[in-house]
Amino acid sequence: MSMHIEILVEDSSGEKLLEAVLPKILGDRGDPHTWRTHAYKGIGRIPRNLRGKADPGKRILLDQLPRLLQGYGRTPGIDAVVVVLDSDCRDCTLFLAELKALAAGCNPLPNTLFRLAIEEVEAWYLGDRQALEQAYPNAKRDVLNRYVQDSVCNTWELLADAVYSGGSAAVKKAGWPLPGQIKHEWAQEIGPLLDPERNVSPSFTKLRDGLRCLAAKGAV
Structure with a gap:
């Protein structure tokens, strides 16, 4: 069964990297799964509330995330959303908990997967x-x-x-x-x-396995 996945990443270099490795993880685009990657202009910060009015023109990922997730949740044909972020100096456990709490407050919420590069995407290289x-x-x-x-x-x-x-x-x-x-x-x-099977980065492995689980089962 095919899936369509929307993938959000905080900058254009991360988008370029994902476009190179996604076919190695999910198979060729359209055989059977499809995806679109969207690069933003920085990570920003998690809004204090879901009704905060961030400027869409600034394209800062976390600032826009509640609006984006709710929009995807209302859009037919989108089976899942994957959000890829650098953890930077954040506590990963707390950061993921905050992201999941944000997602839980979105209605409707699409099937959403968060993945962190530890500390930065360069760890995957x-x-x-x-x-x-x-x-x-x-x-x-x-x-x-x-x-x-x-x-x-x-x-x-x-x-x-x-x-x-x-x-x-x-x-x-x-x-x-x-x-x-x-x-x-x-x-x-x-x-x-990059070879997804050879990569020893634990955070890359979590991205790889999470995407494959998502594609295989439609759930994380």
């Missing part, structure tokens, strides 16, 4: 060392060897220290838009090489 080193053969192994998988350690900065000339210090000195450009490059270069 670091979870497949083979793909990373294939994309960046000159990556600094000593830096990569320091990484403890899915730890809170300034993940994107560590990856930049491993693969970018001058490291994260050079990226930060240059300032915006370079950090965003670098993250897009990683999604483009590493994303297509």
Whole structure:
């Protein structure tokens, strides 16, 4: 039985990564499942109440989430919604509880799955060392060897220290838009090489298994 899934992610580099790995998790689009990914312009914060009026034009994900979920809940043909977020420095257990409480207050609520990248989506690149080193053969192994998988350690900065000339210090000195450009490059270069079966990131594994469970059973 086919499903259609709407996937919300906090930025466009995350969207690019998901578009590269989703067919490896769910099969080719339309065979049998379909999905659409939607990139936002930042994570924002969970609204204090479901009736708060966030500006839709700003496209900040958590600010818009109650409105989005209720809209999807009223839309025929949408079987599930998946929300993919960086945990950053948040306590993951508390953050997930807050997200689920927000969802519980939405009426109607679509079948909704929340998944967190710990601490940032770059943990998923670091979870497949083979793909990373294939994309960046000159990556600094000593830096990569320091990484403890899915730890809170300034993940994107560590990856930049491993693969970018001058490291994260050079990226930060240059300032915006370079950090965003670098993250897009990683999604483009590493994303297509990621192997969902090989990836050792626990948070990536939860995304992979959650999506497959959703597609197989229509429930999490």
